[in-house]
Amino acid sequence: MRLGVLDVGSNTVHLLVVDAHRGAHPTPAHDDKSVLRLSEHVGDDGVLSKAGEKALLAAVRRARQVADEQGCEELLAFVTSAIREASNGPRVLERVREATGVDLQVLTGEDEARLTFLAVRRWFGWSAGRLLALDIGGGSLELATGIDEDPDVALSLPLGAGRMTRRFLPSAHGGGTPSLEALAELDAHASRLLAPAARRLAAAGPPDLVVATSKTFRTLARLTGAAPYSAGLRVPRQMSAVSLGQLVGFVSRIDAGALSQLQGVSVDRAHQVAAGAVVARAALRAVDVPFVAICPWALREGIILRRLDALEGA
The missing domain is CATH 3.30.420.150 (Exopolyphosphatase. Domain 2)
Structure with missing residues (x-):
C-alpha cells in the first residue's frame, strides 16, 4: 500500500510517501518539504499567532494535495512540540481539520x-x-x-x-x-x-x-x-x-x-x-x-x- 506521513515539526512540514508492504522494507516514493518554523510563531504568551496558523493551514493543504496526487491510500499526520506546547494548539488543530480534512495527531x-x-x-x-x-x-x-x-x-x-x-x-x-x-x-x-x-x-x-x-x-x-x-x-x-x-x-x-x-x-x-x-x-x-x-x-x-x-x- 502507499502511505503518506505528514510530519509537522518545529522547523518544517515534511511529507514522506512510501510504498509499504507486509514483511518488506518501506520504499520511499516521494518526499516533499516546506520550511515553516512554526515555533517562531509562538509568542511569549504561548499562543500560536494568526500568521503562524495561516502558514500552517497553507502547508497542510498543499501537503494533502501532494499526497492525493501521489496516490496515498492513507495519510498519517502528526504534530510535535511547537503545536503541542501552544496554548491554543487544540483550537488550531480543529480549524486545520475543518479546513483541510487532515486530522493532525499530537505526539507527546x-x-x-x-x-x-x-x-x-x-x-x-x-x-x-x-x-x-x-x-x-x-x-x-x-x-x-x-x-x-x-x-x-x-x-x-x-x-x-x-x-x-x-x-x-x-x-x-x-x-x-x-x-x-x-x-x-x-x-x-x-x-x-x-x-x-x-x-x-x-x-x-x-x-x-x-x-x-x-x-x-x-x-x-x-x-x-x-x-x-x-x-x-x-x-x-x-x-x-x-x-x-x-x-x-x-x-x-x-x-x-x-x-x-x-x-x-x-x-x-x-x-x-x-x-x-x-x-x-x-x-x-x-x-x-x-x-x-x-x-x-x-x-x-x-x-x-x-x-x-x-x-x-x-
Whole structure:
C-alpha cells in the first residue's frame, strides 16, 4: 500500500510517501518539504499567532494535495512540540481539520522517543543489543534506551536546536556569529537538564550501541566527515565526541551565512548548527560515549512501522 506521513515539526512540514508492504522494507516514493518554523510563531504568551496558523493551514493543504496526487491510500499526520506546547494548539488543530480534512495527531515527547527508537531498532536489528537512541529536533531532544522494540526508558527534554538558538544564541538566529559566553551558557544549561536524564538511562543498563538520528545529527556528522546523503542510506556513518568538540570550536568562529555554504548544511537550518552542536556534545558527554552511529531512519519511519505492525495484526 502507499502511505503518506505528514510530519509537522518545529522547523518544517515534511511529507514522506512510501510504498509499504507486509514483511518488506518501506520504499520511499516521494518526499516533499516546506520550511515553516512554526515555533517562531509562538509568542511569549504561548499562543500560536494568526500568521503562524495561516502558514500552517497553507502547508497542510498543499501537503494533502501532494499526497492525493501521489496516490496515498492513507495519510498519517502528526504534530510535535511547537503545536503541542501552544496554548491554543487544540483550537488550531480543529480549524486545520475543518479546513483541510487532515486530522493532525499530537505526539507527546515520550511518543516521539518511543517511535524513533522503534525505527532505530528495526534499522540496526536485534544483533545491536541494548540501544541508546538520541534525536535532536527543533524543539526537543529525545533519548531512549532498551533491548527490545519498545524502550525501557523514553525521555524528552526541551533542548531542541531551534529552541536553544532563540533562547541562547540570538546573534546566530540573526545570521551572525554566536559569542563564546553564550555557547558556554547553553552548554551549562544543557548539562543541567541532561544530568538526571543520563542517570535514568544508565540505571537501565549500559548500551551496546549508541545511535543518533534526524536532521541535526546528520548535519553535524556530515560536517565532521561522514559520507554525504548521496552515498546511500546503507553507508555506515558515525561521529566521534572528539570531532564534535572540534566542530563546536569551529562554529563559534563562523556566521550562519558562511555555514550555509558548506556541504551538508541547509540554508534554512544553518543558524541552528551551533546550538545543535553544543547540545549534541553535552548529550554525548552526559551519557559518556566516545562516538555515535548515525541512523537514516527516525520518527517518520517509526510512524510507518507502527502502522504496518497494526495492519499485520488486524
